[in-house]
Amino acid sequence: MLICDGMGAAGYGVYGVEPSTGKVAWQLPDTQADRIAPKITTAWRGRVYGTTPNGAIALDARTSKDVPSPHVAPLLVNESTGIVLNDGLVAYPTSG
Template sequence: MTAAWHGRVYGKGPAGPVALDARTGTDMPTKPEAAPFLVNEFVGLTLSEGTLYSLPTGG
């Protein structure tokens, strides 16, 4: 687990980043581009090789 926000849990797995429903543990319908370490209603922040990236969050 890297972050959680409003019922969604983000993390990294063998196949890449994942987003799970916090209540059921099932995969969310949209696969995230990255596993953010900080999330709010607008963006998720992720760090890759020393570069900070912000990605829009989705419903």
């Protein structure tokens, strides 16, 4: 899934785009579902990480559904470490 975010005519939005077809699979904000668009920080292995006024979140890249969050929004992540900017760079272990 290709994740796009940025400002448009309607304001800030986040989109999940199917790369093989170019069709939008989901978009946030979604006023009908009462969901806001997070500020995206990074993505890794099907998870999209970001921040909202309510804190850090993680989304499933294919569906935009909430998934268990590490309660931080990493700027970089790999199979072993997430790097977060929090009064300096802090490394958090990942679960894989």
